[in-house]
Amino acid sequence: MVNPTSPNLAEVAIKDGEIAARDLGFRLDVLQARSERDFDPVFAALSKQQAGALVIATDAFFISRSEQLGALALSHAVPAIFSYRSFAATGGLMSYGTPIETYSLAGAYTGRILKGSNPADLPVQQITKVELIINLTTAKALVLTLPTSLLIRADEVIE
Helix, strand or coil: CECCCCHHHHHHHHHHHHHHHHHHCCCCCCCECCCHHHHHHHHHHHHHCCCCCEECCCCHHHHHCHHHHHHHHHHCCCCEEECCHHHHHCCCCEEEECCHHHHHHHHHHHHHHHCCCCHHHCCCCCCCCCEEEEEHHHHHHCCCCCCHHHHHHCCEEEC
């Protein structure tokens, strides 16, 4: 699922999704949601297509609705993954992404620039931490058995 009002993010997500689907032998259907009123049709389409899973592209709109999306995924019995912990905590199957705390780095950089630092003088930093959160309660509700090797790698397993 992508947000067409963020074409750059949507384009990257679709391209990456197509490559991954091709490499894994899956079919990729791209669904679009630009507002909350699009969520019900998206989840109805997932049921109609008997989709095996949902990957939600990173987008500010989706981030602000991650808890709602997690609950919808659970209520529609769709195994889904998104990049924020709040999604997995509210019913999404998994989240895989940077911890929300890492965004404070952008704020710190902005603060330094606003206080007069030259951006060219600031060190380049790259986020090196990603978290895998698995909601085992959701997995059980979806009658999914997750491999022990995946559960061991998870940073957090919600039971």
